[in-house]
Amino acid sequence: MAAPKNYGGRGELVLLCALLGALGKIGRGQIHYSVPEETDKGSFVGNISKDLGLESQELSKHGVRIVSRGRTQLFALNPRSGSLVTAGRIDREELCAQSARCFVNINILVEDEGKLWGIEVEITDINDNNPKFQVENLEVKINEIALPGTRYPLPEAVDPDVGLNSLQSYQLSPNNHFSLDVQTGDDGAVSPELVLERALDREEEAAHYLVLIAADGGEPRRSSTVHIRVTVLDTNDNAPVFAQPIYRVKVPENVPPGTRLLTVSASDPDEGTNGEVAYKFWKISEKQSPLFQLNENTGEISTAKSLDYEECAFYDMEIQAEDVGALLGRTKVLISVEDVNDNRPEVTITSLFSPVLENTLPGTVIAFLNVHDRDSGKNGQVVCYTRDNLPFQLEKSIDNYYRLVTWKYLDREKISMYNITVAASDLGTPPLSTEIHIALQVADINDNPPIFPHASYSAYIPENNPRGASIFSVTAHDHDSGSNAQVTYSLTKGSIMAVPLSSYVSINSDTGVLYALHSFDYEQIQDLQLLVTARDNGDPQLSSNVSLSLFILDQNDNAPEILYPMLPTDGSTGVELAPRSAEPGYLVTKVVAVDRDSGQNAWLSYRLLKASEPGLFTVGLHTGEVRTARALLDRDALKQSLVMTVHDHGQPPLSATVTLTVAVADSIPDVLADLGSIRTLTNSEDSDLTLYLVVAVAVVSCIFLAFVIVLLSLRLWRWHKSRLLQASNGRLAGLPASGFVGMEGVQAFLQTYSHEVSLTSDSPRSHMIFPQPNYADMLISQDSCEKNDSLLASIDFHECRDEAAAVQQAPPNTDWRFSQAQRPGTSGSQNGDETGTWPNNQFDTEMLQAMILASASEAADGSSTLGGGAGTMGLSARYGPQFTLQHVPDYRQNVYIPGSNATLTNAAGKRDGKAPAGGNGNKKKSGKKEKK
Numbered sequence: 001m002a003a004p005k006n007y008g009g010r011g012e013l014v015l016l017c018a019l020l021g022a023l024g025k026i027g028r029g030q031i032h033y034s035v036p037e038e039t040d041k042g043s044f045v046g047n048i049s050k051d052l053g054l055e056s057q058e059l060s061k062h063g064v065r066i067v068s069r070g071r072t073q074l075f076a077l078n079p080r081s082g083s084l085v086t087a088g089r090i091d092r093e094e095l096c097a098q099s100a101r102c103f104v105n106i107n108i109l110v111e112d113e114g115k116l117w118g119i120e121v122e123i124t125d126i127n128d129n130n131p132k133f134q135v136e137n138l139e140v141k142i143n144e145i146a147l148p149g150t151r152y153p154l155p156e157a158v159d160p161d162v163g164l165n166s167l168q169s170y171q172l173s174p175n176n177h178f179s180l181d182v183q184t185g186d187d188g189a190v191s192p193e194l195v196l197e198r199a200l201d202r203e204e205e206a207a208h209y210l211v212l213i214a215a216d217g218g219e220p221r222r223s224s225t226v227h228i229r230v231t232v233l234d235t236n237d238n239a240p241v242f243a244q245p246i247y248r249v250k251v252p253e254n255v256p257p258g259t260r261l262l263t264v265s266a267s268d269p270d271e272g273t274n275g276e277v278a279y280k281f282w283k284i285s286e287k288q289s290p291l292f293q294l295n296e297n298t299g300e301i302s303t304a305k306s307l308d309y310e311e312c313a314f315y316d317m318e319i320q321a322e323d324v325g326a327l328l329g330r331t332k333v334l335i336s337v338e339d340v341n342d343n344r345p346e347v348t349i350t351s352l353f354s355p356v357l358e359n360t361l362p363g364t365v366i367a368f369l370n371v372h373d374r375d376s377g378k379n380g381q382v383v384c385y386t387r388d389n390l391p392f393q394l395e396k397s398i399d400n401y402y403r404l405v406t407w408k409y410l411d412r413e414k415i416s417m418y419n420i421t422v423a424a425s426d427l428g429t430p431p432l433s434t435e436i437h438i439a440l441q442v443a444d445i446n447d448n449p450p451i452f453p454h455a456s457y458s459a460y461i462p463e464n465n466p467r468g469a470s471i472f473s474v475t476a477h478d479h480d481s482g483s484n485a486q487v488t489y490s491l492t493k494g495s496i497m498a499v500p501l502s503s504y505v506s507i508n509s510d511t512g513v514l515y516a517l518h519s520f521d522y523e524q525i526q527d528l529q530l531l532v533t534a535r536d537n538g539d540p541q542l543s544s545n546v547s548l549s550l551f552i553l554d555q556n557d558n559a560p561e562i563l564y565p566m567l568p569t570d571g572s573t574g575v576e577l578a579p580r581s582a583e584p585g586y587l588v589t590k591v592v593a594v595d596r597d598s599g600q601n602a603w604l605s606y607r608l609l610k611a612s613e614p615g616l617f618t619v620g621l622h623t624g625e626v627r628t629a630r631a632l633l634d635r636d637a638l639k640q641s642l643v644m645t646v647h648d649h650g651q652p653p654l655s656a657t658v659t660l661t662v663a664v665a666d667s668i669p670d671v672l673a674d675l676g677s678i679r680t681l682t683n684s685e686d687s688d689l690t691l692y693l694v695v696a697v698a699v700v701s702c703i704f705l706a707f708v709i710v711l712l713s714l715r716l717w718r719w720h721k722s723r724l725l726q727a728s729n730g731r732l733a734g735l736p737a738s739g740f741v742g743m744e745g746v747q748a749f750l751q752t753y754s755h756e757v758s759l760t761s762d763s764p765r766s767h768m769i770f771p772q773p774n775y776a777d778m779l780i781s782q783d784s785c786e787k788n789d790s791l792l793a794s795i796d797f798h799e800c801r802d803e804a805a806a807v808q809q810a811p812p813n814t815d816w817r818f819s820q821a822q823r824p825g826t827s828g829s830q831n832g833d834e835t836g837t838w839p840n841n842q843f844d845t846e847m848l849q850a851m852i853l854a855s856a857s858e859a860a861d862g863s864s865t866l867g868g869g870a871g872t873m874g875l876s877a878r879y880g881p882q883f884t885l886q887h888v889p890d891y892r893q894n895v896y897i898p899g900s901n902a903t904l905t906n907a908a909g910k911r912d913g914k915a916p917a918g919g920n921g922n923k924k925k926s927g928k929k930e931k932k
Contacts, residue, residue, distance in 0.1 A: 031108075033084065034122035037092035042085045045075060045121060048108060049082025052117065056082030063111025067350040067368065075106055075121065084119070092123045093160035100162055107401065109351050114365030118398045127165035127218025131157035133226040134286075138212075140194065141231045143327065144202040151181065152194040153330065156283065157214030157224060165218035173211035178230070180212070194228070202232040239327030240266040240277045242319075246332045253309035254340045261292075264299040266321030266329045273324050282320035282330055287312070292335075294319065301333060309339040310374040341379040341428025346372045347436045350401070355441035358412040366392060367404040367438060371424050379428035387421040387435075394422070404438070412442040413479040446484040446538025450476035452546040459514075462553040463522040471505065471514040474546065476534035484538035487512075492531035492545070497524075505530060505550070514548075522554040523596045556601040556650020562658045564592040575661045578640075580632045588617065588662055591624035593646040601650035609657060610643035617642060617662070626660065638664050 033046035049056045054064065060079055076087040096102030102123040107116050133155055140152055159167040170192040172180035179195045192212065200208075208230040215223035242264060249262045268275040279299040281289065292315070293304045299319070315335040322328050350368040373380040384394055384402050391408045404420070418440040425433035452474065459472035478485040489512040494501040504518045505528065512532075528550040535543040565576075576589040595602040606624040611617060613636060618629045626642065640662040647655035 030118045030120060032120045032122070034124055035086065035090070036124045036126050037090050038126055038128055039086055039090065041088050042078075045084040045086060046119075047082065048077060048084045048119075052108070052110065054082070054110075056080065062113065063109070065109055065111070065351075067107045067109050067116075067370070074104060084121075090123055092125050093129060095123060098160065098162065105399065107350075107398070109368060111351060111353065114403070116368060116397050116401055116403075125162050125165050127161055127216060127220065127222060129160045129165075130222040131159040131167045131214035131216055131224045133157045133212075133214065133224060136226060138226055138228045139231060140228055141233050141322075142196065142200060143233045144200045146196055146200065148196050148198055150196045152196070152328070153282075154180075154192040154194050154212055154228070155226065156189070156191055157226075158285070159214075159216050159222075161216060161218065165216055167214055168217035169215050171213040171215065173213075175208065175210055177208060178210060194230075200232045206232050208232075238268055238270045238274070238323075240268045240321035240323050240329035242266040242321060242329050242331035244331060246334060247319075248334045248336070250336045250338055251303075251307065252338045252340050253307045254342055255303060255307065257303050257305050260300055260302045261335060262301050262333070264301065264319050264321075264331055264333065266299070266331070268321075268323045268327070270323065275323065277321045277323055277329075279319055279321055281317060283318035288315050288317060291315070292317070307337050309337045309376065310343065313337050313339070313376070339376045339379055341375055341426060341430070341432055343374040343379075344432040344434045345382045345384075345424035345426055346370075346374075347384070347422060347424045347434060348372070349436065349438065352438065352440075354439070355443035356406075356410070357443045357445055358410045359445050359447065360406055360410060362406050362408050364406050365403050366406060366440060368397070369394070369402040369404060369422060371400050371402060373424075373426050375426065375428060379426055381427040382424050383427070384422065384424045387423055390418060390420060392418070392420055410442050412444045412481070413448060416442050416444075416481075418442070444481045444484055446480055446536060446540065446542055448479040448484075449542035449544045450478045450487045450534035450536055451544060452476045452532075452534065454546070456547045456549065458549045458551065460551050460553050461516060461520065463520050463555050464557060465516050465519055467517060467519055469516045471516050471550065472548065473514070474512045474532050474534075474548065476512070476544065476546075478536050480536065480538065484536055486537040487534050488537070490533050490535065492533055494531070496528065501528075501530070504528065507532065520552045522552045522598070523558065525552055527551045554598045554601055556597055556648060556652065556654060558596040558601075559654040560593045560595045560604055560646045560648055560656045562591065562593045562646060562656055564590070565658065565660065575663050576626075578628065578632065578662050578664050579666045580634075580636075580664055581666060582628050582632055584628055584630050586628040588626045588628060589660065590626065591619075591644055591646065591658060591660075593624065593656065595648050597648065597650065601648055603649040604646055605649070607645050607647070608642060609645045610641075612639075612641045613637065616640065619644060626662075632664055636664055640664060 031046070031048075031051050035043065035045045048064070049059060052064070054062060056079075059077060059082055064077065066073070066075060066077060073087050074090055075084055077083075078085050092102045095104065102125070104121045104123060106119045106121065108119055109116055135155060138155060140154075142150075142152065154170075157167055157170075159165070167190060170180060170182050170190070172178065172194075177196065177198045177200060179197050181193045181195050183191045183193060185191060192214075194210075210228040210230060212226045212228055213223055214225070215221060243266070244264075247262055247264055251259070251261055264279065266277050266279070268277050279294055279296045281294055284292075291303065291305050291307065292301055294301050299321075301319075314337065315333075317333050317335075318330055319333055320328055320330050348370040350370050352367045353365065356364070356366060369384070371382045371384050373382045382400075386392055386394060386404075391406055391410060392404055393407050395403045395405055397403050404422070418438075420438040420440055421435055422438065423433055423435045425431050457472065457474060461469070461471050474489065476487050476489070478487055488509045489507050490509060491501065491505065491507050496504060502517075504516070504520075505514055506517050507514050512534075514530075514532075530548040530550060531545050532548055533543050533545050535541050578586065578588045582588075591606055593604055593606075595604060604624075605621055606619050607621070608617065608619045615629055616632075616636065617640070618627050619625070620627070624644075624646070626644075642660040642662060643657060644660060645655050645657045647653045
């Protein structure tokens with residue numbers, strides 16, 4: 001039974017291995033560590049960060065990692081401590097079998113430096129395996145006639161451990177007939193033999209039982225046993241003998257299963273059944289046993305399975321020949337497997353640095369490759385190379401590693417991705433090869449500035465453009481990618497006529513579209529010289545410039561300006577002289593004009609628009625020269641007026657006009673004399689015209705004045721009749737006929753015919769002003785009597801107020817229709833009655849008429865005061881100062897409505913509270929005062 005594992009003292013072993021690893025690093029020229037097998041996961045192996053000269057925190061920063069080919073990862077890096085630790089259980093026997101020393105080679109890659117370091121880790125053995133026999137029970141046959149000292153081989157125990165931990169001794173259980181002898185071969189193998197010490201007697205004891213113990217020398221000590229049964233046989237005096245003590249054979253690894261390799265032969269001199277020999281494997285490993293088969297009768301050895309040189313290149317076994325008498329013969333069979341080129345090279349990408357910057361220096365490591373061929377010899381020698389003509393090459397590194405490096409600069413703008421083919425070929429016959437493809441991305445750097453398609457641009461924009469109008473668009477291309485190709489546009493700072501350029505034009509920084517911020521005027525700015533800068537977004541930023549010439553196109557926005565003849569500032573016109581003796585074609589003058597526009601918009605044409613004497617003058621279409629078209633005649637007027645127009649050829653055309661005065665005379669004095677006569681004639685003509693106008697105005701005024709007089713006479717006549725009626729009623733009886741006109745009647749008349757009367761008391765002089773027309777109000781209201789104005793303070797209106805208080809005005813007589821005899825007429829033409837309107841006193845009537853005529857005369861003379869002396873009311877000097885309002889009779893009884901035959905009557909009977917005679921009018925009193 002296997003003894004339990006004991007891991008005591010493992011710490012000491014680890015320290016010892018670390019020390020040996022440091023010494024191994026110095027002696028071998030590479031990093032060397034050692035670690036016992038069967039250690040726990042994460043066990044310390046070595047301090048990588050210290051041996052590489054890096055801080056433990058910088059391992060991940062520098063991209064330090066382990067690379068290995070195709071096997072299970074046995075070790076790992078601890079990023080915190082920077083040490084190499086085990087990644088799992090390590091079995092030395094599985095890795096190295098019976099090799100005295102077991103080494104595992106790994107490689108450490110420092111990516112940022114592009115370096116590969118070789119690490120050699122020795123796996124030290126611990127006593128973790130028991131010695132093991134192939135069988136647990138063994139039968140040994142011995143003839144009873146065998147002499148003492150005869151040796152019989154026993155099966156060997158196998159211990160996978162090495163050194164002291166491997167098989168060290170055999171021990172046989174105590175027995176009186178047998179002993180154990182251990183033989184050590186040339187290769188160091190230990191073989192146990194059973195030695196017969198006393199003769200055997202089958203009849204006494206037919207079988208003997210022994211126990212063989214195999215033990216190692218490890219700590220703790222491990223052992224195993226096999227039970228041996230010794231059978232005593234009858235007499236058989238000859239043992240089989242092989243023809244060769246050692247059989248050797250070479251076989252290619254690609255032989256099919258069942259192929260005969262060799263035949264062993266043993267002979268037995270006995271006769272009969274004692275000479276019959278049986279063959280069997282005596283000593284063969286567990287791994288080799290399934291690969292071969294032995295014919296126990298013929299001794300023929302053949303392959304049971306396919307051989308693989310890469311798994312095992314040499315097989316060592318023993319064949320035993322046994323006869324029926326249990327006599328044995330042994331021989332060795334050595335089978336060498338020859339390698340054939342049956343494995344293609346294997347190329348493994350250990351590390352790939354993609355993408356790679358295009359400005360990478362030549363010699364920069366792009367990838368690490370591991371090349372391996374399982375074959376041996378030339379079949380396992382591999383040549384690695386790259387196909388196509390690419391800027392990469394392979395360099396041999398440590399062991400079977402290659403470095404893929406650049407040998408010239410890369411340019412992403414030419415090739416952004418490389419498909420690298422790496423081929424590996426062995427030197428076997430026939431050679432086998434393999435290919436792998438590496439896709440390498442080239443990363444962009446900002447090594448290309450934005451480029452404009454043209455070195456310069458020209459753009460045109462018409463003047464008077466709207467603000468914000470799009471002018472032009474520029475586009476720059478950047479051959480880089482990503483942010484390195486993002487282009488922004490700007491305008492270089494500058495100024496035009498001390499005004500910043502940015503106030504005229506702006507550019508969209510993303511699209512490159514230029515916009516006009518100003519409405520251009522061709523007459524001020526004809527062109528702009530701009531410098532557009534395109535800048536990428538890389539680091540550092542790259543830029544390029546392009547010039548843009550912006551030309552302003554002229555529009556026909558300026559009319560022609562006439563420089564000669566200049567327009568006078570005093571309103572007069574210049575006079576050009578043309579002698580009467582001038583011949584046809586005589587140059588009289590020349591009109592000079594300019595146009596601020598340009599091109600076709602400034603081409604001017606001159607035309608004669610109007611002339612006082614058609615056909616006398618001609619004008620040059622393009623020169624503006626005014627020439628005589630024919631000879632001047634005596635009948636031609638002295639003063640010739642010409643109207644000329646100048647227009648351009650724009651769309652739409654604009655024009656200007658000028659008036660020329662040409663004087664036809666032989667000399668300047670003649671011109672002056674003729675012009676004087678012209679002025680005199682003109683003045684006389686103007687005087688006649690003024691006279692005609694004055695006469696016409698006077699006639700119209702007379703007609704109007706006559707109409708007014710007639711109308712006033714009619715009113716006065718009716719008023720006179722009404723006063724006579726009142727006097728006849730007794731109120732004014734006995735009074736002589738007044739030589740003055742009543743003031744209230746005059747006021748009613750003046751109100752009717754749009755004159756204003758006002759009296760002022762600021763001095764002894766009084767002024768009468770006739771009011772504005774108010775035809776709607778023919779009656780004098782009480783307001784006019786009650787009005788207390790400062791201008792009327794000197795006038796005594798108590799009589800008016802008394803009458804207004806005593807008598808309310810009666811409503812108009814509904815029966816206002818008159819007969820022909822009652823209609824008003826001239827003085828003395830009609831007899832007055834009780835309802836008469838005008839007085840029959842001819843003196844009073846004529847006096848009123850004279851007063852009105854005098855007032856009208858003064859109004860016609862333009863006098864604004866309408867009076868000359870104090871108290872005369874401005875009527876006439878003949879009425880003197882004694883003519884005041886107190887002397888004016890009251891004519892308010894009857895009011896005549898012009899344009900109708902109705903008379904509004906306010907008779908004495910009304911004053912007495914009676915209804916007017918014959919009146920059917922409304923008796924309701926009106927409490928509303930009519931405004932003046």
